[in-house]
Amino acid sequence: MLALKPWDIEFVRSQFPALNKGKYSDTAFFENAGGTYVPHQVIKKLDEYLVSTKVQPYGVYASSHEGTQNIELATVKMAEMINADEDEVVIGHCTTMNLYMLAMSLRKMFKQGDEIIVSEQDHESNISPWLRLQEFGVTVKFWPIDPITGRLSLDQLECLLSAKTRLVCVTHSSNVVGDVNPIKKIADVVHKNDSLLLVDGVSYAPHHAIDVKALGVDIYVLSLYKLFGPHLGLMYVKRILHDQLENQYFSQLPALYQQYQKPGSPNYLRISLNPGLVNHEEVVSLLGLVEYFNALYQHHFSANKCCFFEKVKAVMALSVRYETTLSECWLNWLAKQKNLTLIGNNDNDVNQRSPTFSLKINHPSLLPKEVAKLLADKNIAVQSGSFYAWRCLNALKIGDDGLLRVSFAHFNNLDEVHRLCNALDEILI
Numbered sequence: 001m002l003a004l005k006p007w008d009i010e011f012v013r014s015q016f017p018a019l020n021k022g023k024y025s026d027t028a029f030f031e032n033a034g035g036t037y038v039p040h041q042v043i044k045k046l047d048e049y050l051v052s053t054k055v056q057p058y059g060v061y062a063s064s065h066e067g068t069q070n071i072e073l074a075t076v077k078m079a080e081m082i083n084a085d086e087d088e089v090v091i092g093h094c095t096t097m098n099l100y101m102l103a104m105s106l107r108k109m110f111k112q113g114d115e116i117i118v119s120e121q122d123h124e125s126n127i128s129p130w131l132r133l134q135e136f137g138v139t140v141k142f143w144p145i146d147p148i149t150g151r152l153s154l155d156q157l158e159c160l161l162s163a164k165t166r167l168v169c170v171t172h173s174s175n176v177v178g179d180v181n182p183i184k185k186i187a188d189v190v191h192k193n194d195s196l197l198l199v200d201g202v203s204y205a206p207h208h209a210i211d212v213k214a215l216g217v218d219i220y221v222l223s224l225y226k227l228f229g230p231h232l233g234l235m236y237v238k239r240i241l242h243d244q245l246e247n248q249y250f251s252q253l254p255a256l257y258q259q260y261q262k263p264g265s266p267n268y269l270r271i272s273l274n275p276g277l278v279n280h281e282e283v284v285s286l287l288g289l290v291e292y293f294n295a296l297y298q299h300h301f302s303a304n305k306c307c308f309f310e311k312v313k314a315v316m317a318l319s320v321r322y323e324t325t326l327s328e329c330w331l332n333w334l335a336k337q338k339n340l341t342l343i344g345n346n347d348n349d350v351n352q353r354s355p356t357f358s359l360k361i362n363h364p365s366l367l368p369k370e371v372a373k374l375l376a377d378k379n380i381a382v383q384s385g386s387f388y389a390w391r392c393l394n395a396l397k398i399g400d401d402g403l404l405r406v407s408f409a410h411f412n413n414l415d416e417v418h419r420l421c422n423a424l425d426e427i428l429i
Helices: 009-014 040-052 062-081 095-109 128-136 154-160 183-192 239-244 253-259 268-273 280-300 308-334 368-376 390-395 414-427
Strands: 089-092 115-119 139-143 165-171 196-200 219-223 233-237 340-342 356-361 383-385 403-407
Touching: 040 062, 040 280, 062 089, 062 280, 062 308, 089 095, 089 268, 095 128, 095 219, 095 233, 095 239, 095 268, 115 128, 128 139, 139 154, 154 183, 165 183, 183 196, 233 239, 233 268, 253 268, 280 308, 308 340, 308 356, 308 414, 356 368, 368 383, 368 403, 368 414
Parallel strands: 115 139, 115 165, 165 196, 196 219
Antiparallel strands: 089 233, 219 233, 340 356, 356 403, 383 403
16 A cells, blocks of 8 residues: 655654643653553543543443443454454453463363463563463473574474474564564464464554454454553454353353344453453543544545555554664664663564664663663653563573663654664763
């Protein structure tokens, strides 16, 4: 799909109140891997819900009816965004909670001696829930990373797979290493072994369109609050697995909600994996996320009508090219620095490496948290620590002081990147 113009960063930034009229609008924000700002459309939808329709859904009165319709529509649109069928997604409190609920719900699918493979590259939320199944006789194997590059080897995965392997869990892009893993190839290897594949797309999804069908995954998770939305987690579970799920909510609810057959209404998947069901106002605010992507599409492309997924796909492809220019500027500067060591590869192509950059501090008298504080004093927001990827840091022999992390989003601009580089030049003298 041919864009009418390159990425219009001024238009994009105009969509975010935090960048223009917020209390901290003068801050250069590079902590996007922890959670992005939200566009005005999301804020408006949240406000509208709280003002007019903050009542129990599925009532017989007008405000409840409208709120219910918006909850269901937002759910359908989130499924469409990742090219899933509407009955295959659940919107939960966050990705960590979604994965814990999934592990508990799938527990009876595993027999004693069955194996689960998890990767050292992953966030702990895609490891700990599966380790808990060890008490029921499940064996958990670790897919190790290269201790120098932090990369995963497909050959090593093939060596780990066995006739007992039921599930493989891996990140699409590590929140520390940044490498984009070849998920389709991994899926082919895993499925050839008659195993299931679960992919954590939290660090990948803010920069790319997700097509769960093309990827060939069985389960896919992402965090909507890192994708310009509210603090929610989106999880795709292939329909064939729904019968394996043990309901984690009230036993009476599946029968109760059978009367509601509209797309986006509570089904067995959403009831089983999300006790209490969705956060009403936050889910409705996702309609603002839909409006945001529609606005980006309409601004950058022709007015040809297409489905929401295709619009997101076109917008993300354009933003990847823009984010690559930010990465190129940053990595060119970083290559000259003696006091900073990049974790992972130095490829500026966002298709190969997400724009999330973890850094070892080689300065003789500064720790990562101290550098983060000095940058904060200059109104530049980054973060330091382990980022809940303790096993990855341990494998890389990173100490308790952790790393400094800089992460871009498609609303950052080159002026901010230059400002970051100049500030680090002053700090790391």
